Amino acid sequence: MRRTFLSFLAASAFVCASASSLAANEPLKIGFVYSNPIGDVGWTYQHELGRRLVEKTFGDKVKTVFVENVPETADADRVIRQLVGGGNAMVFTTSFGFMEPTLKVAKQFPKVSFDHATGYKTAKNMGIYQSRxxxxxxxxxxxxxxxxxxxxxxxxxxxxxxxxxxxxxxxxxxxxxxxxxxxxxxxxxxxxxxxxxxxxxxxxxxxxxxxxxxxxxxxxxxxxxxxxxxxxxxxxxxxxxxxxxxxxxxxxxxNWGVYYVAKVREQLEGKWKPEDTKWGMKEGMIxxxxxxxxxxxxxxxxxxxxxxxxxxxxxxxxxxxxxxxxxxxxxxxxxxxxxxxxxxxxxxxxxxxxxxxx
The missing domain is CATH 3.40.50.2300 (Response regulator)
Known part of the structure; x- marks a missing residue:
């Protein structure tokens, strides 16, 4: 589902509901927030390849959505909140400027698992991941x-x-x-x-x-x-x-996919926890x-x-x-x-x- 930031805001209504209300037999819903257009090369494109790898790896056990071209401002707060309202039990925010908005929303929705790329702030339900x-x-x-x-x-x-x-x-x-x-x-x-x-x-x-x-x-x-x-x-x-x-x-x-697959697997197995992950050539990320x-x-x-x-x-x-x-x-x-x-x-x-x- 490819949406720009503006079309996403227009199409989404905020639903104040916890992602934990999903039925046990429903797929794990996962949201991705991208700072740039996906394009065919570059930072956001590599995150998108990771999202696709998650879908390929886990099939009907997961359902992913993404929002591209999201400004690294307070607008990101609304996008992240709407993803949670849409039933996403995991949210990956993929750029440094999303750190504060992710932290803010994470504190308001303690039953949702958040992971933020390249930042340095964590919470009880918010981990961070970076590459070497x-x-x-x-x-x-x-x-x-x-x-x-x-x-x-x-x-x-x-x-x-x-x-x-x-x-x-x-x-x-x-x-x-x-x-x-x-x-x-x-x-x-x-x-x-x-x-x-x-x-x-x-x-x-x-x-x-x-x-x-x-x-x-x-x-x-x-x-x-x-x-x-x-x-x-x-x-x-x-x-x-x-x-x-x-x-x-x-x-x-x-290769962000190696990280996304690992964290989604943890979530599906009930083993997810917030971590400060820094992977490089040894782990196949770089x-x-x-x-x-x-x-x-x-x-x-x-x-x-x-x-x-x-x-x-x-x-x-x-x-x-x-x-x-x-x-x-x-x-x-x-x-x-x-x-x-x-x-x-x-x-x-x-x-x-x-x-x-x-």
Whole structure:
């Protein structure tokens, strides 16, 4: 059932009823809230693939609905509330800006199970889930560091929150691990999805000497610009190679389905509980898209070795010594950035040639 936010509001009447009133023989109703249009690539598209996997896995035991293009404002409160009123016993809200609305509604409906993506607040009936995207970003950085000719890499920033800063920093660390001369320039568009601004940022980065582009945004604009200019780029969230088959070196993709299937199974078995889940390559949540044949064999081998070390736990990208781009030592040699520090990170590593927005 594909509905935009506005059509959903027009068609839905609030019903002040608990999802727990469902008959035992009825399917488990599950609601998904998306911040962007689904499209065919990107963050929301990957969540949609996860929803479809839930339906495929559990068949008539579940019934899912979704609302796309929901503003990350108080309007999200109404959408979440209406999903509960529609009998959904589980609700997944899939973007950082939905944190406060989800928390508010969760407290009002204690018998409904809520899961919120990328936030940091929980409740007795609200868990959070995040990906270790930075693991894939580090590997893409290794590729970029080996393949750049200008030693200038461009990054299109969405919103300067820890999850985006982790990716920029990990990408930079990966690049400089194989090429100490590599630097990363960042241009912020202050949006998760704005193809026009993303294209402008990509073109500006190219004008500043960037020969490889990466992003924290949703559209394939950077891939398209790279394809047009004969340069390279990386996809984010999804494999975006169809928009630039020669340009895309790989993509840092996320498989939300592994998490959704696990949590829905827990709900069906009466075992669901709110958790702080952070999954990465080891759990199959983070995956690199197929590598472009243009990548030299020795680089492919290096990436495979680094990936194996990450999966086995032998290597963590944020292992010291690490300095900020202002010269402050934040991780000593032989030490690894703590979990709490990773998820509250508010600085750039040495090699990022841009200042953090104030």
């Amino acid at each position: 995207f930075y693991e894939g970003a580090y590997l893409l950085g290794v590729i970029a560091g080996k393949m750049t000719k200008t030693n200038t890499l461009g990054f299109i920033g969405s919103i300067p929150i820890p999850e985006v800063l982790r990716n920029i920093n990990a990408y930079t660390l990966g690049a400089r691990s194989v090429n100490p001369k590599a630097t990363v320039k960042v241009i912020w568009v202050n949006s998760w999805y704005d193809p026009g601004k993303e294209r402008q940022a990509a073109e500006a980065l190219v004008a500043q000497g960037s020969d490889i582009l990466y992003q924290g945004t949703d559209s394939p604009a950077a891939i398209q610009v790279a394809q047009e200019r004969g340069l390279f780029a990386f996809g984010q969230d999804s494999d975006m190679s169809k928009y630039g088959p020669k340009a895309q070196l790989s993509a840092n993709t996320v 995956e690199l898209a197929p590598l472009n044949p243009a990548i030299p064999a020795d680089v492919v081998k290096l990436v495979e070795e680094k990936k194996a070390a990450i999966v086995s736990g032998q290597f963590q990208p944020f292992t010291g010594p690490i300095k900020t781009n202002e010269g402050k030592l934040v991780v000593a040699a032989g030490k690894t950035l703590s979990e709490e520090e990773l998820w509250t990170l508010k600085w750039f590593v040495d090699g990022v040639a841009s200042k953090l927005p104030q």
